[in-house]
Amino acid sequence: MTGPAYVIPDADIGERLAARVGGKALALARMARAGIAVPSFVAVTTDAYAAYLDETGLRVRILFELERKDFTEMRWEELWDAALRIRNLFLTTPLPEELRAALAHSLAAHFAEVATVVRSSAPGEDSAGASFAGLHESYVNVRGVDAILEHVKLVWASLWSDAALLYRRELGLDPRRSVMAVVVQEIVAGERSGVAFSCHPDDDRRALVEAVHGLNQGLVDGVVEPDRWTLDRRDGAVLEHHQAERREMMSAAADGVRLVPLSGERRDVAPLAADEVPLVYGLARRAEGHFEAPQDVEWTLRRDELYALQSRPITTLAGAAGDGRAAYLSLTRSFDSLQGLRRRIEDEDIPALVAAADRLAGTPLGSLDDAGLRAAMQERKFAHDRGVDTYVAEFIPFAHGARLFGSAYNDVLHPEDPYEFTDLLTATPMLSLRRNAALARVAACLRDGDHAAAERALSEYLAEFGDVGGVGGGGGEQAADVRSREEVLGVARRLAARPVGRAPVRPDPAERAQRFIEAYPEAERERAAELLELGRASWRLRDDDNLYLGRLERLLTEALDEAGRRGLDVDEDLRPRAVTLPSPLGVVPPDVGQAGQVGQAGQAAPAGPPSADPAGVRRQARQIVGQPAGPGLAVGIAHVVAGRDDLAAFADGEILVCDAIAPEMTYIVPLAAGIVERRGGMLIHGAIIAREYGLPCVTGVPLATELIRTGDRLTVDGYLGIVVIG
Amino acid sequence: MDYSAETFGMLRALFARQRLGVLATHGPEHPYASLVAVRADDDLRHLYFSTTRATRKFQFLSAEPQVAMLVDSRSDDDLDFHGAVAATAVGAVRELEGDERALQLAAFLTRHPHLRPFASAPSSALVELEVDTYYIVSRFQNVTELHMR
Incomplete structure (x- = not known):
């Protein structure tokens, strides 16, 4: 039998094979023929890649992932999620036996005993007009046929990484036509x-x-x-x-x-x-x-x-x-660069934000004359601006820590659920969850009818969380405290009235962590533990950073409100600056979970009736596809929350529908039966909180707050990422 | 000539080629048609499809299990008027559970491997249509009935 050649040795590679061995393999072969010393290598051809995709059905499943939503409507985080799921398909789908045997036979003949480098070599990868350098994966020091084959699959998967997909889109290349060859090269461990x-x-x-x-x-x-x-x-x-x-x-x-x-x-x-x-x-x-x-x-x-x-x-x-390749390259960060970032964030950035907010909160606005208030506004504006700069430059890139850990977890354990790794990340309590736990203590006292204890728990709550965002976020002002107290009590009463014991059964994070670390060889385990710690720090910050910045924003807004009450002119430049992300997608909605921004987005996209065209034909969304972000199925009544004013009426068992979950919203999450969010991604605030509470959650639902109205009956299918209205 | 065998052969070929069928259900106010991925068992007595439970079709078939399923070989051109074969199966549906579901889901996924995440989700139902009768249309107006029970 003669089939397509899956492996071609360096000496046999010529121009006519360019489309099957890729640019890197061809360049190496040409250099070798010109007398330049290159390491001995073989090319795993695009025929092998095509056979793998076709025989396993992966070709269709990849398109399922990519075509859930219009590519141009996907936020980068959603694209990263899709890329993660696709990568997991490669990790969990074995090579068909015949293909595996053919590849193993050829590779064993060349590299049975030697360490190798496994590199991408996509046809058209490096040309005068485009360079995929760094966008596709390469793996150095891979030993043994089994390991080489696993890494060949990872190189194939890198054709579908977020960065590679974005770059292809910029070049006008159709990802569905992309193919990948792989160079397996003997390692030359130079000094x-x-x-x-x-x-x-x-x-x-x-x-x-x-x-x-x-x-x-x-x-x-x-x-x-x-x-x-x-x-x-x-x-x-x-x-x-x-x-x-x-x-x-x-x-x-x-x-x-x-x-x-x-x-x-x-x-x-x-x-x-x-x-x-x-x-x-x-x-x-x-x-x-x-x-x-x-x-x-x-x-x-x-x-x-x-x-x-x-x-x-x-x-x-x-x-x-x-x-835009440089921008796409910045989408992945190495372990070492993220460790440096973590040290800066924990040792410098966060203490600076907290100290600035403490200092500003220490000056009661009511005690200031108008000139003093103007100075306070300037000072608070300056502090908030610096906070936003830190957020963009340091906090957002640090989110890559959880992603890096997630990729490593999937690489070593090949779980069916590509988000299983998030169960390990939640071992450390986030600020908003600690706050919710304190609120739950107030509710428990009310439920028991112990009003004195409830009063004490309430005071403790306000002392610790009174101005870090969410319910009771009064910024430390006396007048605000009175309102806050009532607000906190209102929510606690609703929590007290609901049945207890709905906490989800979660896998033991310690056991999972041990399984992850022990999946590595002895010599690698210390680094695996460090990687887990990095992921946890990154995950924690994804929640906490919003609260640190939200506190500064509230301090500024309070000063502006006070100026408004006194009838002072307020320069528009003093308003809180929105976080705008540098993004390879070009336009990114202002979707960082800040209170002000969510309110704005909510105003821009109010819930409304079904659209009617001139002929009187009514259009009504029935089923909308988003991203599965929290497994489970919930049926309930929709409550569209556009901002803080909508929170008070949120009832137990309703489904929270919002543009993005802001820190101030998280306290109502324990009341919700499910979550639907316009903003997409598995590692966004809403998805994190939903997973913590074991709530069905669908994110990345286009026009969620426009197509769904408060009062609609909703089914939230968090397994499949589907929302059904009616 | 064994006409039944010939008709069975034609139907088997049709189900071997076609992956999708049109499911017709009754609602309280109107009938409803939807496209589903379908698999037939070897003796063609049962058809299987998967749907999430929140769909309109699932609500309708839960309330009224009598349904019809159209599977056809049209390629949407003029030749279809003579060349296409269409088979409408009518019968009653039920949701499979437990071992029965596991067994039939495995078979369903060999026919539709890329639907694994969808069909395996806890929110998805695997539904069996027990066929009473096939109405088979060929050569434009040629109609054959195949009574399965």
Whole structure:
């Protein structure tokens, strides 16, 4: 029998196979033929990828995931979720036996005993107009046929990553036509490595050589700063040497690579000696001559022998039109960069926000004269602006910590439910949940009829949470406290009137955590535990950050309200600034769960009657597809909440329908039977809270607050992400 | 010639080729038609489809189990008037539960593997249509009845 060749060795690869082996494999084969030293490799062809998709039915299931919703309407978080689910399909769908046997046979012949690098090689991946560098996955130091095959699947899955999908959309490429070949390459564990640009990306008269000690994965991932040499393109003369602060290097571990400290001796020595820089530059020039275009060549030096690991055209030359790849690359963060971010957030950012809010709250507005109030408004505006800047620059990127952990969890345990990992993240109580627990204590006292105890619990609640958002958020002012007390009591009475014991049965996080950590080899477990801690810190902050920022916003709003009461003119510039996200999707709704923004969104999209066209034909939404964000099925009456004013009337057992759950709304969640949210994503505030309370939840429901009206009968199918009206 | 065998063969070929059928249910105020993924068992006495319980069709068939299911081979061009075969199955439906559901769900998913997340969800029902009669239309006006009970 002769079928399609699934594995093609380097020596057999030529131009005619370009569409089946991809650009990276072809470039490596051409360099080898030109006499440039490259590691021995094979290409796993696009035929293998197609066979896997067709024989397993995955092709249709991927489209199911991607076509739940118009691509242009998906927020990035929703796209990330879709990408996670697709990646999990690859992880949990085994290779068909015949395909597996064919691949294993060929790979064993080449790499049975040696460590490898498994790299993407999508046809058309790297061309003069586009570069997918970094968007598709590569895995360094993979040993054994089984591990190689698992990583081949992961490289295939990376064709469907959020970043790759977005970049394809920008280039006008149809993801449904995308295919992926894979290069499996013998590892060359060089002592020094780097990237050489035959033409400097910012100056076409110059060239650039970058070098690090150890493997170049650290440089490529941006966690190891390289030494940089700028050269004159004409004669290769070194014009400038920028020395890095050499501290760490990437080194091969038992499995994968690890960042390790550099020895003192190597810290003091540049990775390349003066006479070696021209040699590396010469390699890039040879590649440029061969491919007839400026090249970016990854290289490594092992025992003074220079190898090219891959070469691709430079797509970001000065004057060339830029594309969004850099923005898409920023969608993933490495473990090491996130650890640094966490330290900054926990040690500097949050204490600064809390201190600023404490200081501002310490000045009673009523005691100020008009000039003093104006000064207080300016001061509060300044503090809120700084909070927003911190939120965008630090807190939002830190959400990647939970995603990184989620991907690692799925990689190592292959769970059926791609969101199982969130059960481990919730071991640490979030601020809003602690607040809700305090509220539940007030309710329990009321239920028992112990009014003295209820009074004490209420005082404790107000003392601890009186101004961190949500019910009773009075900002510490005396007048507001009276209102807050009544509000808290109102909610507590509703909680007291409902049946007790609805807390969901949750899996034991400690047991799950142990299972995750023990899935790694002994030597990797410490790092696995660190990864879990990083994920938990990230998860916790996704809730708490809204409350820290919400407190500053309320302090500002109170000052503005006070000015309004006194009849003072208030400059529009003093209003709270909305959080706008830098997004590769271009336009992102102001969807960070802040009180003011949610109110605005609610006003812009009021619940309304079914639309009627000129001919009098009525249109009424019956079933809307969103994203499944909390498993379960709930049937109940819809209550559309657009802002704080709608909260008081929320009744036990209703279904909360909103644009986005703001911190001030979370206290009514224990009353809700289910949640429907316009904003999409599994790791958003609403989904987190829903999962905590075991509530059926559907997020990413387009026009939820317009199509659903308070009083509608709703079915929330949190298993499938469907909302049925009527 | 064994006409029954020939008709069975035609029906089997139809169900082997077609993945979707049109389910007709009765509502209190109006009839209702919906497209569903369908699987027939080997002797064609039972058809199976999956639906979430919150759908209109599920509400209707729960209240009135007598339904019809149309499966046809049309490709939406002129040749269909002579070439297409349409089979309407009528009978009563019931939701499967327990071992019966597990058994038939596995068979359903071999026919529709990509529907696994949908059909396996706790909110989805697997429904069995026990066929009383097939009404088979071929060559435009040629109608054959196949009484299964």
